[in-house]
Amino acid sequence: MSTPDELTRHDVDVVVLGAGSAAAALVGALAGEPRVVVMEDALVGGECPYDACVPSKGLLHDGALGRSWETAQTRRRGLVHHRDDGPHVDDLVRPGVELVRERGWLVDAHTVRSAHHEVRAEHVVLATGAAASLPPLDGLDDVRDRVWTSADALRASSVPARLAILGGGVIGCELSRIFSLFGSDVVVYEPEDHLFGTLAPEVSEAVEAAVRAAGTELLTGVAPTALRRHGDRVVVVDDAGGERHVDRVLVATGRTPRTTGIGIESLGLDPEEPLPLDDTGRVRVEGSVWAVGDVSGRQQYTHAANHHGRVVADHLTGSGRRRLSDVVDAACMFLDPPMMTVGPSIADTAGDDDVVWSVTTEDGVVRANTDERRAALAVAADRRTGTVLAAHGIGAGFDELVHAVVVAVDGRVPIDRMLESMVPFPTMGAMWRTALEDLAERTGPGGR
Ligand SMILES: Cc1cc2nc3c(=O)[nH]c(=O)nc-3n(C[C@H](O)[C@H](O)[C@H](O)COP(=O)(O)OP(=O)(O)OC[C@H]3O[C@@H](n4cnc5c(N)ncnc54)[C@H](O)[C@@H]3O)c2cc1C
Ligand SMILES: NC(=O)c1ccc[n+]([C@@H]2O[C@H](COP(=O)([O-])OP(=O)(O)OC[C@H]3O[C@@H](n4cnc5c(N)ncnc54)[C@H](O)[C@@H]3O)[C@@H](O)[C@H]2O)c1
Numbered sequence: 001m002s003t004p005d006e007l008t009r010h011d012v013d014v015v016v017l018g019a020g021s022a023a024a025a026l027v028g029a030l031a032g033e034p035r036v037v038v039m040e041d042a043l044v045g046g047e048c049p050y051d052a053c054v055p056s057k058g059l060l061h062d063g064a065l066g067r068s069w070e071t072a073q074t075r076r077r078g079l080v081h082h083r084d085d086g087p088h089v090d091d092l093v094r095p096g097v098e099l100v101r102e103r104g105w106l107v108d109a110h111t112v113r114s115a116h117h118e119v120r121a122e123h124v125v126l127a128t129g130a131a132a133s134l135p136p137l138d139g140l141d142d143v144r145d146r147v148w149t150s151a152d153a154l155r156a157s158s159v160p161a162r163l164a165i166l167g168g169g170v171i172g173c174e175l176s177r178i179f180s181l182f183g184s185d186v187v188v189y190e191p192e193d194h195l196f197g198t199l200a201p202e203v204s205e206a207v208e209a210a211v212r213a214a215g216t217e218l219l220t221g222v223a224p225t226a227l228r229r230h231g232d233r234v235v236v237v238d239d240a241g242g243e244r245h246v247d248r249v250l251v252a253t254g255r256t257p258r259t260t261g262i263g264i265e266s267l268g269l270d271p272e273e274p275l276p277l278d279d280t281g282r283v284r285v286e287g288s289v290w291a292v293g294d295v296s297g298r299q300q301y302t303h304a305a306n307h308h309g310r311v312v313a314d315h316l317t318g319s320g321r322r323r324l325s326d327v328v329d330a331a332c333m334f335l336d337p338p339m340m341t342v343g344p345s346i347a348d349t350a351g352d353d354d355v356v357w358s359v360t361t362e363d364g365v366v367r368a369n370t371d372e373r374r375a376a377l378a379v380a381a382d383r384r385t386g387t388v389l390a391a392h393g394i395g396a397g398f399d400e401l402v403h404a405v406v407v408a409v410d411g412r413v414p415i416d417r418m419l420e421s422m423v424p425f426p427t428m429g430a431m432w433r434t435a436l437e438d439l440a441e442r443t444g445p446g447g448r
Helices: 021-029 048-050 053-064 069-081 086-092 139-148 150-154 170-181 203-215 304-315 398-410 429-443
Strands: 008-017 036-039 097-100 104-110 111-113 118-128 130-132 162-166 186-188 217-222 223-228 233-238 243-245 249-250 253-255 289-291 330-333 339-344 354-362 376-382 387-394
Touching: 008 021, 008 069, 008 304, 008 330, 021 036, 021 223, 021 304, 036 118, 036 170, 036 376, 048 053, 048 150, 053 069, 053 150, 053 170, 086 097, 086 130, 118 304, 130 354, 139 233, 139 249, 150 170, 150 249, 162 170, 162 233, 162 243, 170 186, 170 330, 186 233, 203 217, 203 339, 203 354, 203 387, 289 304, 304 387, 330 398, 339 398, 354 429, 387 398
Parallel strands: 008 036, 008 118, 036 097, 118 289, 162 186, 162 249, 186 217
Antiparallel strands: 104 111, 111 118, 130 253, 223 233, 233 243, 330 339, 339 387, 354 376, 376 387
């Protein structure tokens, strides 16, 4: 560590902590030619290309094709460019943008320091991502060498014979499918009574059926209470009186925004608390401090990180009109069949009499091109506007149908107008159309 006299000093417009998806989107969208320093102590590109989205989707693909773990791992290493971040550096760095490959921390609202640098900036952007949360589980520390995060699991040298996954959220579901496809005996513990229990019960049940269809043992309403070492294995003790012996335990109980170790105490903030953020991405403190991506405590998706980055860039150097909530939340979970979620859930809209939900499990599609029949779709309309507000579903092709739904919601396309369009035959668009017909009937022409 340099003494203050030896630090290289920078005086810039924007300093960004972290160089993941959110930071790249922000820097790419900064208007004009601002002077920027980005600090990153690991790989430029962040989690998505090396340890998250890309390798997980690669392994799902290879598992479904029946490839071996060794073959899939060889392909994974190629997909993550053997952890060479050169292409991401080339995309990020341009005239006026400098990369400091060191861990940074705030010393005040306009100053970020690292081992060898001190950066003074008008604006500070936190883009430090999130890290797997380890639940406070009795015995976890004693068996830590057998406990994986998702990043460990995706890079594993071999497939465990028996794997316990703690948490039946997005990571739990996707990774249970990966390891089931590659031959592990997988058990998933989910303390809630249902997976994605804020969605329509028909959708949640279809997700559970998809997880089980891959061969996974799914324990809903069951919480792990302790981990015990037993020879080379771990015993997972649960609150239903069960004890299962496994080779590895994968923790998938959520990801905590990385707010510790970045000096936000200097702003008067508690790193253990969520960042106090307004709807523009600005942290409610003195100065011009912003947060984008997973660290913001909002949606934890790459496309959300990109959106956050672009919104904040707009405020720093552009027109500053955009809000984080300007666009609808959307995501996919890559099971077989895939799941899509767009907009608020049934639980979120409870009590709003102007929101009408149409729920169906009958896909109505001619099945000439697939055996797949499992599907459930819940679509919400706003009675006041006659437009779609949300759609949550699981079914073949929903990971691509999602974009049409996003456009329909963000574009506030009237349901009546959508019903005038042609839906190519035979596609899952038929199920979407059935929901729209039902909603049109129940909301009346053109809404109310
Ligand atoms: C297994 C898995 C699968 C996923 N699959 C999908 C998917 O299919 N689709 C999807 O949309 N999302 C997916 N996600 C979520 C997605 O990966 C994240 O939402 C996204 O990567 C967040 O981007 P970010 O820029 O906020 O953070 P990150 O990409 O994590 O970047 C933060 C960067 O900050 C750096 N950093 C942290 N602290 C400091 C510091 N003090 N100084 C300097 N640098 C620092 C870190 O090293 C890191 O590079 C998945 C996540 C996981 C775990
Ligand atoms: N396809 C995608 O876009 C994709 C894929 C993977 C991850 N992600 C992102 O990563 C984020 C983190 O994923 P995640 O699955 O870790 O979090 P999550 O919030 O989706 O799910 C966590 C689950 O763990 C359960 N849980 C909580 N405490 C527990 C405990 N002590 N024991 C057992 N279960 C417990 C919760 O009830 C919940 O169902 C997601 O929110 C998502 O945004 C996205």
